[in-house]
Amino acid sequence: MSDRGICCPQCGSVRLRVKDSRPRGNSIVRCRQCNACGARFRSYEYSEADLRSLELDPRLTLRAVRVMASQMLERINEALRDE
Numbered sequence: 001m002s003d004r005g006i007c008c009p010q011c012g013s014v015r016l017r018v019k020d021s022r023p024r025g026n027s028i029v030r031c032r033q034c035n036a037c038g039a040r041f042r043s044y045e046y047s048e049a050d051l052r053s054l055e056l057d058p059r060l061t062l063r064a065v066r067v068m069a070s071q072m073l074e075r076i077n078e079a080l081r082d083e
């Protein structure tokens with residue numbers, strides 16, 4: 001398990017500190033704090049075996065893509081409203 005790909009949602013920095021980590025079901029929840037801007041957030045880490053089974057199930061992948069797409073649309077709508 002590695003921290004690659006995790007960065008601060010506020011400023012994008014990869015200099016993060018792990019404040020706390022605990023298991024939650026099949027995943028590990030880590031509370032992190034950004035060293036650059038101090039933002040706190042949680043990340044969820046899954047074992048590689050879990051990720052593989054997720055990739056192999058097209059229905060789950062489809063659901064994830066749908067959720068991502070609707071979130072993206074929401075952001076686009078918000079951005080358009082702000083203009």
Ligand SMILES: [Zn+2]
Pocket residue numbers: 008009010011012013034035036037038039
């Ligand atoms: Zn930050």
